[in-house]
Amino acid sequence: MSLKLQVEKLIAAAAGGAVDLKLQLGCGHNVLPGWVNTDSAPSVGVDYLDFSRRFPFADGMFVAVFCEHTIEHISKAEGFFMLTEVFRVLRPGGVFRVVTPCLETFCRMVLDPDSAAARKYLDFFRRYTNDSRATVSDALNLAFYGHGHRHLYTADELSAMLQQAGFGQLELMRAETYRHPIFNGVDGHGRVVSQEINALEAMAFEATK
Numbered sequence: 001m002s003l004k005l006q007v008e009k010l011i012a013a014a015a016g017g018a019v020d021l022k023l024q025l026g027c028g029h030n031v032l033p034g035w036v037n038t039d040s041a042p043s044v045g046v047d048y049l050d051f052s053r054r055f056p057f058a059d060g061m062f063v064a065v066f067c068e069h070t071i072e073h074i075s076k077a078e079g080f081f082m083l084t085e086v087f088r089v090l091r092p093g094g095v096f097r098v099v100t101p102c103l104e105t106f107c108r109m110v111l112d113p114d115s116a117a118a119r120k121y122l123d124f125f126r127r128y129t130n131d132s133r134a135t136v137s138d139a140l141n142l143a144f145y146g147h148g149h150r151h152l153y154t155a156d157e158l159s160a161m162l163q164q165a166g167f168g169q170l171e172l173m174r175a176e177t178y179r180h181p182i183f184n185g186v187d188g189h190g191r192v193v194s195q196e197i198n199a200l201e202a203m204a205f206e207a208t209k
Contacts, residue, residue: 020063022182023089025051025082026070030188035066052078057089064182065090068099068175069189069202076151083165090209096167097183099175102203103152106140117200124197143201155203167207175202 024030027037031045038049049055051067052074065086071079086096109118113136125139126132143152153161155172162170171179176199178184183206190198 021061022064022066023057023062024186025049025065025067025086026073028069028188030068030186030191032066032186036062051082051085053081055085055089059088060091060094061089063091063094064180065094065096066183066186067097068187069101071098072100072149072152073147074150079151080161080165083161083167087166087209092209094209095180095182095206096162096209097178097180097186097204097206098158098162099187099189099202099204100158101143101149101152101201103154105201105203106136106143106152109136110140121197121200124193128193158203158205162205162207167209169208171206173204173206174199175204177204179206 022032022035024032024035024037025039027035027039027046028041029043031037037046038051039046040048040050042048051070067082067086071082074082083098090096105117109115109121112118113122118136121139122134122136125136125142126134129138129142131138143149159170159172173179176187176190176195178186187195187198187204189202190196192198193201
C-alpha cells in the first residue's frame with residue numbers, strides 16, 4: 001500500500017473515531033503496529049519518506065511523532081527543517097519523541113576513560129568492531145564519521161532547536177526511558193546494540209506542541 005493510500009485509510013479511520021494517527025520517521029526495521037512507518041529505504045510495511053523535505057501530510061494530522069537514531073543522519077540545517085515539519089503535522093497538544101546519540105556522553109567517556117560508563121561502552125565497542133585494541137576515542141570517531149552520521153548533538157543544542165521550532169514542555173531523558181505513555185516501548189535500537197548500551201550512548205527528548 002502506498003504512503004498516500006495508507007494515510008487516506010488511516011484518516012478515514014480517524015474520522016470515525018477508530019484511531020489517532022501516529023507517525024514514525026526513519027523506522028528502519030523497527031516497524032510499529034498502529035503507526036505510519038516511514039523511512040528513506042522503504043520495505044514491507046514501511047513507506048518512503050525523505051524527512052529532510054516537506055512532509056506530504058496536512059497540518060495537525062498526527063497526535064504523536066517518533067524519530068529514533070535518524071536526525072543525526074542529515075545535516076543540522078535539514079534537522080531543524082525536519083523539526084519544523086514535525087511541529088506542523090502535529091495536532092495542538094501532540095507529542096514528539098526524538099532519540100539520538102548524545103555528544104556529551106561520548107565526550108565524557110573520552111575525557112574519563114576509566115569511568116564505569118566508558119569501560120562498559122568500550123567492552124561493547126570492541127566486541128562490535130571485533131577489535132580488541134579499540135579505544136574510546138575510536139568509538140567517538142566512529143560515532144562522528146561512521147553509520148552515515150552527519151551531525152551529533154549536545155542536549156542544549158537539540159533543546160534550543162526544538163524550542164526554536166515551536167515546541168514546549170521539553171523533557172530530557174536517556175533512551176529506553178519514557179515520560180508520555182503513547183511512546184512506551186517504542187525505542188528499537190536497543191534490540192540491535194542492547195537496551196543498556198542504547199541508554200548509555202543516546203539521549204531522548206519528548207516535547208509537546
